[in-house]
Amino acid sequence: MSDTILKINNIEVKYHEVILVLKGVSIEIPRSGIVALLGANGAGKSTTLKSISGLLKHEDGAVTDGNIEFEGQRIDRKSAEEISRMGIVQVIEGRRVFEHLTVEENIKVGGHRRQKGFSVKDGLERVYHYFPRLKEKRNEVAGFVSGGEQQMTVVGRALMTLPKLILLDEPSMGLAPMLIHEIFNIITLLNKEQGISILLVEQNAKLALNVSPYAYVMENGRIVMDDTSETLRENPDIKDFYLGMTDIGSRKSFREIKHYKRRKRWLS
Numbered sequence: 044m045s046d047t048i049l050k051i052n053n054i055e056v057k058y059h060e061v062i063l064v065l066k067g068v069s070i071e072i073p074r075s076g077i078v079a080l081l082g083a084n085g086a087g088k089s090t091t092l093k094s095i096s097g098l099l100k101h102e103d104g105a106v107t108d109g110n111i112e113f114e115g116q117r118i119d120r121k122s123a124e125e126i127s128r129m130g131i132v133q134v135i136e137g138r139r140v141f142e143h144l145t146v147e148e149n150i151k152v153g154g155h156r157r158q159k160g161f162s163v164k165d166g167l168e169r170v171y172h173y174f175p176r177l178k179e180k181r182n183e184v185a186g187f188v189s190g191g192e193q194q195m196t197v198v199g200r201a202l203m204t205l206p207k208l209i210l211l212d213e214p215s216m217g218l219a220p221m222l223i224h225e226i227f228n229i230i231t232l233l234n235k236e237q238g239i240s241i242l243l244v245e246q247n248a249k250l251a252l253n254v255s256p257y258a259y260v261m262e263n264g265r266i267v268m269d270d271t272s273e274t275l276r277e278n279p280d281i282k283d284f285y286l287g288m289t290d291i292g293s294r295k296s297f298r299e300i301k302h303y304k305r306r307k308r309w310l311s
C-alpha cells in the first residue's frame with residue numbers, strides 16, 4: 044500500500060490500567076480505501092475504533108504500547124478533540140441521536156467544529172444530497188424516525204465534520220435488510236465520490252466483505268487473519284463462523300452460530 048492514511052502499529056490497549064483488551068493489533072488503511080474489521084462480540088473492535096478516535100481516553104482506557112499514525116503524524120497521545128480536527132470521525136455503536144431534537148438539528152451538531160471555508164448550509168446540502176430521505180424528515184423529531192433513518196442521521200452528522208476518515212461501528216445493527224442495503228450504498232458512494240477513507244466494523248461479515256475489498260479478522264484482542272475479501276470469502280473458517288455457511292453451502296441456524304460463538308468465548 045503506497046499511500047496509507049492510517050497505520051496502527053502493534054498497539055496494546057488497557058482499560059483502567061489493568062484490563063488488557065488489545066494485545067498487539069496492526070491495521071493499515073489506504074487513502075480513499077475501505078477496510079473492514081470483523082469479529083465476534085467482545086473481540087475488541089469498538090476498542091480499536093476508540094483507540095483511533097481518542098474516545099478511549101474518556102473511558103479510562105489507554106494505548107500502552109505501539110502507536111497510531113494518521114497521515115504520518117502520531118495521534119495516539121492526542122485528545123479526541125485534536126484528532127477530530129485532523130479529520131477523523133467515529134460513528135459510535137447504537138445510533139445515538141438526540142431524541143428530542145429534530146433530524147436537522149441532530150445533523151447540525153456535527154457542524155460546530157467547522158473548518159475554514161465551510162458553511163452549515165453547504166454541509167447540510169451535502170448531507171441531503173447523499174441522504175435524500177433525511178431531507179424529507181428534516182423537521183421530524185429524531186426520537187420518532189425509524190432506526191434506519193436514525194442511523195443515516197448519525198452518519199450525516201459525521202459528514203458535517205468534513206472527515207478524511209470515518210470509523211463506522213456496526214451501522215447495520217438491528218436494521219431491516221432494505222435499509223441496510225440503502226445505507227451501504229450511500230457509504231460506498233461517499234467513499235467513491237468524496238474519497239473518504241472508511242474503517243468499517245461489522246458483525247455482518249457477508250455485508251462487510253461485499254463493500255470492502257480488504258478485511259481484518261479480530262479474535263480476543265488480536266488480529267488472527269487479514270486478506271482481500273475475495274480470499275476471505277473462500278476461507279473455510281470464515282465461511283463457517285462468520286458467513287454462517289457450511290461446506291455444502293447450506294445456512295447454519297443463528298442459534299448454532301451463537302452457540303459456537305459462546306463456546307469460542309469460553310475457550311478464549
Ligand SMILES: Nc1ncnc2c1ncn2[C@@H]1O[C@H](COP(=O)(O)OP(=O)(O)OP(=O)(O)O)[C@@H](O)[C@H]1O
Pocket residue numbers: 058059062064082083084085086087088089090091102136246
Ligand atoms: N470501558 C471499558 N472498561 C473496561 N472494559 C471494557 C470497556 N469497554 C470494553 N471493555 C472490554 O473490552 C473487551 C472488548 O470490548 P469491545 O467493546 O471493544 O468489543 P467489540 O468487539 O466491539 O464487541 P461487540 O461486537 O459486542 O460490540 C470486552 O471484554 C469488554 O468487556
Ligand SMILES: [Mg+2]
Pocket residue numbers: 088089090136212
Ligand atoms: Mg463493539
